[in-house]
Amino acid sequence: MFDPLTAFTLERPLLIILSTLYGLALVFYCPPKINAKRAIKITGLALHITALLIHSFVLFLRFSSTRHAPFAGLYETLLFVSWSTSFVFLLLSWKRGAFGYGRAAAATSWIVIFACLMLHVFAYEKVVPRYLPAVLHTSPWFELHTAPALLAYALFTLAFFAALTSLGGNKEVRPVRRSVASFYLWPGMILFTASLGLGGAASRLAWGSWWVWNPKSAFSLITWGLFFLALLLRGEKRWAKRVFPWLMIAGFAAMIFTYLFMNKGLHNFL
């Protein structure tokens, strides 16, 4: 177990190593020559797995110094979201023909870890471990509600990249990319729906209402609605081609807006 000061001191060099590893994995996922593709990409995969292991240790450092899951504050959630993106990619995709989305996962993890590093250097007051508000500290549902939401964000991010790339490419590749997008969207929706339900359980235990209106919950519902509409349209041949990718993009924009800008009221601990 680590005390907060040791954890804080260790984090910065580890973040530098992580951003380097994710950056290198990204470079190896994008080989300049088609012939060299497989061997180079496997190197990228190895770098990605190494980065994920170190990243897991950073999360453990945080957990051991704060004694709660790393969901308090922007820095901690960013750490978890970047970890989740690589984790869900490595868990779900690498054997399923979506290997190409390694670059999306590595790029997302790299950008987010770089943002964490910048926070560590220039805004360390946002990085210092914080106490959880009493209502979250005493709730058994806090981690259960937040973890699936952040994992769903990671899956939506990968689905967004797949939907975005489905707008380009040739006729053969586009439908496959849409399938990749819906492949990530499904577990994302399951987790996001579960998160909303578990948030309801937390709210029920604290205030007796299973839905409490605040900006974040209202916008989460909008995000859920957009992705749900995308799921429904996915089965319609014409809509799947024309509207599905744009709905995914809109859902992703709503998700980012909800995550970064709707932290008021009950969710102001972010």
Added chain:
Amino acid sequence: MTKSRERKRIPAFGIFVIVSLILLILIGLAGFIGAFLRPPLIYVVLGLPTLLLLAFFILRLARGPHRESSWGAVCAESKKKRPLKWHGILGYVAGSLALLGLLGILAGAGWGHIFGAKQTLTLTEGETQQLLSNPKDSLYLYKFRPTFYPQSQSVNDYKALVITLVDSVFTWDTVSLNSPIKIGNRRIYLADYGMSADSLYLLFRLVLPWGDTIPYEFPPEGVIDDPRFPLIVSFEKFHIDRTQLWPEPEVPEVSIKLMLPGELLLSERLRAPDSVSLEDYTMFFDGIRMRPTVTFICLKDKSWMIAAAGGALLIIGLILGFISQAVLRFGRQDV
């Protein structure tokens, strides 16, 4: 024949989808501009797209388990592996369960509003209030205490010792954050607490010449002309914020004036445990006492069971939907 059916179907979907989208965007704008949608407006604004989504969903399910239209067909574009018939059926079952789940959640919300009863009570220590407008039932707040993180002024929990009288039965109980108590068919939640200038009291003791002691509690500002007290007491306003109060209250210096009508007898600045004497009377300043305002919620509502069942069905539907399409691969090539 098929073509004409297709033509008829698409505009209907188009209207549903476009209107749902416009409404969702409007919610976003309303939320952004007005900041924080609250009932009842939120029900109107969210209700319409929800109904449209449901209508859209029902329309899709009405087509039956078809490999091109059910949830099992999401990968139907892949030419290498066409979905099997049972994938379509599984997708149809998944869709039906999800729809039932959504309806269950909406039914739960409706049930709660129509048949549920909720009351928010605000009490300070020593106060009593009726529960759910029933004169025979009451809640009495005996004591309220927050606890703190070690070596910090951040609160990590709070508890209240309450006495309830429900159905002619007295009960002593401790209610804490996230741990409601259940009494009969109602639950009592400790929702929040608040501090304000009105929550503070200055504690004085007046020792009379023959040895008797009279305790007093005064609000921390203004002029007190209490018939029980022989003098007029005036306090200068002082500021104390919440972080100065707990765990160890920092006692402020109080500027006090003791007067008779039209005559100033004494003016002093006191810090506990200072005292002032006027002839044979001695007045001790014992410090401050806080009486935070504690908010309780009393609830009589079973709607959460319907909503929870709806939520479970929705998730099961989504999981089955995922299974119905996850068996399909989208190829080994990089995309």
